[in-house]
Amino acid sequence: MKILKVAIIGCGNIFPMHAQSIKVVNNATLVAVCDNKEDRVKLKAEQYNCSYYTDYKEMFSKEDIDVVHICLPHFLHAEVSIYAAKLGIHIFTEKPMSIGLSDAQDMIKAAKDNKVTLGVIFQNRYNPGSQLIKKSLESGELGKILSGKMEVTWNRSDEYYSHSDWKGTWEKEGGGVIIDQAIHTMDLLRWFVDSDVDYIEANISNRVHEIIQVEDCAEGIIKYKNGVVTAFHAINYYSYDAPVKIELHCEKGMVKMLGDRGHIKFNDGIELIADNNPEDIFDYGNGAKGYWGTSHTKQIKNFYASISAGLQPDITGDEAIKTQKMVCAIYESGKKRVRIKL
Numbered sequence: 087m088k089i090l091k092v093a094i095i096g097c098g099n100i101f102p103m104h105a106q107s108i109k110v111v112n113n114a115t116l117v118a119v120c121d122n123k124e125d126r127v128k129l130k131a132e133q134y135n136c137s138y139y140t141d142y143k144e145m146f147s148k149e150d151i152d153v154v155h156i157c158l159p160h161f162l163h164a165e166v167s168i169y170a171a172k173l174g175i176h177i178f179t180e181k182p183m184s185i186g187l188s189d190a191q192d193m194i195k196a197a198k199d200n201k202v203t204l205g206v207i208f209q210n211r212y213n214p215g216s217q218l219i220k221k222s223l224e225s226g227e228l229g230k231i232l233s234g235k236m237e238v239t240w241n242r243s244d245e246y247y248s249h250s251d252w253k254g255t256w257e258k259e260g261g262g263v264i265i266d267q268a269i270h271t272m273d274l275l276r277w278f279v280d281s282d283v284d285y286i287e288a289n290i291s292n293r294v295h296e297i298i299q300v301e302d303c304a305e306g307i308i309k310y311k312n313g314v315v316t317a318f319h320a321i322n323y324y325s326y327d328a329p330v331k332i333e334l335h336c337e338k339g340m341v342k343m344l345g346d347r348g349h350i351k352f353n354d355g356i357e358l359i360a361d362n363n364p365e366d367i368f369d370y371g372n373g374a375k376g377y378w379g380t381s382h383t384k385q386i387k388n389f390y391a392s393i394s395a396g397l398q399p400d401i402t403g404d405e406a407i408k409t410q411k412m413v414c415a416i417y418e419s420g421k422k423r424v425r426i427k428l
C-alpha cells in the first residue's frame with residue numbers, strides 16, 4: 087500500500103481536525119505544515135514531527151507532496167488548489183470551496199486537467215443523524231418531500247471578528263453567516279432534497295455587528311427543480327450556538343434534525359432516531375471545539391480510501407460546487423434584491 091505524503095497549509099482553528107485525523111489514516115503521513123505565521127507553524131511542526139514552511143510555493147518546491155489539505159482563509163482556497171493541481175498534487179480543501187463561482191469552476195477544471203482528486207470538507211454529512219435521514223429519503227419510505235425549512239442561530243462575537251484579519255470582509259471571507267456558518271446546514275438540506283435548484287430569493291443584512299462588512303442575518307427560500315420549496319433563516323448574533331434545526335415535511339412522515347440528532351416520525355407512528363455516539367469521541371487536542379463533531383475524521387478516511395482505490399471520494403468538487411452555487415446565488419439575490427434563477 088502506498089503511503090501518501092501529506093502537507094497542511096493553514097495552522098489555525100481547524101488545523102487539529104486535519105492533523106489528528108491524518109494520524110489515524112493508515113495510508114497517509116503528515117510530512118510538512120505551512121503557515122505564514124512562523125511562530126505558529128514552528129510549534130505545529132514540533133508537535134507533529136514534520137518540516138515547516140511559511141511559503142506554500144517553497145514547500146511544494148522542496149517537498150515531495152502527494153496530498154495537500156487547505157485550511158486557509160476562504161479567498162486563498164482557489165489560488166492554492168489550482169497551484170497544487172498543476173503540480174499533480176491531490177487537494178482536500180476546507181469549506182467553502184471558494185468565494186466566487188468561477189473560482190470553484192476553475193478548481194474543478196484544474197483538478198480534472200491534471201488528473202488529481204479534489205475533495206471538499208462538509209463533515210456533517212457523516213454524522214449518524216444525517217446518514218439516517220439521507221438513507222431513509224433515498225429508500226423511498228418517506229415518500230416525496232413536500233417542503234422543508236432550516237434555522238441556524240449561532241453566536242459570533244465582535245471579538246471573533248476583531249481577532250481575525252480576514253473574517254467579516256467580503257474580499258477575504260466572501261460573506262458572513264451564510265458562507266461561513268450556515269453553509270453546513272444549507273449543504274445538508276440540499277443533499278437531502280437531492281435536486282438541482284430552480285431559483286433562490288434571499289434577503290441579507292447586517293443587523294448587529296457594526297465592525298464587519300458582511301451579513302450577520304439572512305433569510306429566504308430555495309425552490310428546487312423537483313418542486314420542493316425550502317425556507318431558511320440564519321443569524322450569528324444569537325446569545326449562544328443553538329442546535330441547528332432542519333425539518334422536512336414528507337408524504338409519509340416528518341423528518342427533524344436538531345443539532346446532530348436525526349429524528350424521523352412516520353405517519354403510522356414508527357420513529358427512528360440517530361445521534362452522535364457519546365463513545366465516538368476523538369481527541370482533536372487543545373482548542374478543538376465540541377460542536378465541530380467527530381466527522382472530519384470520517385470524511386478524511388473516505389478521501390484517502392478513495393485515492394488508494396482509484397475512486398472518487400464522496401464529496402468531490404463537482405458535488406460541493408452545487409452548494410457553492412446556492413451560496414453565491416443567495417448573495418447575488420440579497421445584494422441585487424432580485425430572484426436568481428439557476
Ligand SMILES: NC(=O)c1ccc[n+]([C@@H]2O[C@H](COP(=O)([O-])OP(=O)(O)OC[C@H]3O[C@@H](n4cnc5c(N)ncnc54)[C@H](O)[C@@H]3O)[C@@H](O)[C@H]2O)c1
Binds near residue numbers: 096
Ligand atoms: N468544517 C468546519 O466545521 C470548519 C470549522 C472552522 C473553520 N473551517 C474552515 O477552515 C478554514 C480555516 O479557518 P480557521 O478558522 O482555521 O481560520 P484561522 O484564521 O484560524 O486559520 C487560518 C490560518 O491560515 C494562515 N494563513 C493565512 N494566509 C496564509 C498564507 N498565504 N500562507 C500560509 N498560511 C496562511 C493564518 O496565519 C492562519 O493560521 C476556513 O475555510 C474555514 O471556513 C471549517
